[in-house]
Amino acid sequence: MTKVAVRGSAYDDLCIVNQTDPIMYIAGYLASILIGLSLGLIGGGGSILTVPVLVYLFGIDPILGTAYSLFIVGVTSVIGSISYSRHSLVDVRTAIIFGLPSIVAVFLTRAYLVPAIPQEVLRLGDLIIDRGMMLMLLFAILMLVASIGMIRPTTKSPKSPQSALTHRKYPYILILIEGLVVGSLTGLVGAGGGFLIIPALVILGRLPMKQAIGTSLVIISAKSLLGFLGESGLRGLDWGFLLSVTAFAILGIFLGMKLSHRIDGARLKPTFGWFVFVMGIYIILKETIFS
Secondary structure, three states: OOEEEOOOOOOOOOOEEEOOOHHHHHHHHHHHHHHHHHHHHHOOOOHHHHHHHHHHHOOOOHHHHHHHHHHHHHHHHHHHHHHHHHOOOOOHHHHHHHHHHHHHHHHHHHHHHHHHOOOEEEEEOOEEEEHHHHHHHHHHHHHHHHHHHHHOOOOOOOOOHHHHHHOOOOOHHHHHHHHHHHHHHHHHHOOOOHHHHHHHHHHOOOOOHHHHHHHHHHHHHHHHHHHHHOOOOHHHOOHHHHHHHHHHHHHHHHHHHHHOOOOOHHHHHHHHHHHHHHHHHHHHHHHOOOO
16 A cells, blocks of 8 residues: 655645555545435434544544544534524524533644644553554544444433423533533544434433434534634645545435435444444554554
8 A cells, every 4th residue: 555645734744645545445435425324314423434434444644534534524514404403403502502612622622632642652562552543542442432322222302301491400511511521532533422412412401312413413513613623734635535525425414314214213323333333343453453
């Protein structure tokens, strides 16, 4: 596999793209459709695949991959959230309360925390964990946590969420804290965090599942895109490649939203969860034993 570094930006040695394997490129674009398809069908999970697709199929460096992922996930989620908004399936109050701390956290993480991570993070005997490996391992752990949430039965939202809120104070503090945590994770690994946001909105915000999905897409799109804007050296990115992958993901979310009227996304969720689980194990093995 021949790789080439794109120079002239803050990402000098990170803009690495596989240029010689068309089969991997085709697989990457097909997987990009799957990213959007999952978001359209089950409202999450697709973004957890974005970094592995960029790193292992397109040959992008993990640090750069997390930046690319923020843009791809953000734009794709915008498209999905517009459809949900038209059907009044977005809770604006919850989106603001959850979204604002999440946006601040992802922006600060991308602007200050990620650049501060040293090239060599840890040395364990012959095993050297650099920042790229650390992010991929963190991502793999996040995938395993996400997969468990997908495999387990979905928590059913109350039949009358609004009436339930009249008997319980709206949990502003808990939602704010959840927003900060999810925003920090998004900034580190580039995943939208829908698998964390949706359960929080259902359990803490007492939203029906479809409204939780619509609200989640709004939050994901805002924090991902604003986090991406916190990157340095945006002019030096491969915009042609980035926009092409995003276009395939958008195609996937349109297909997913159409299929969602015919296919029960809740039934597909456990199957997708097992797929994410296997992918997480694969990343851990590839980054450690088979590196």
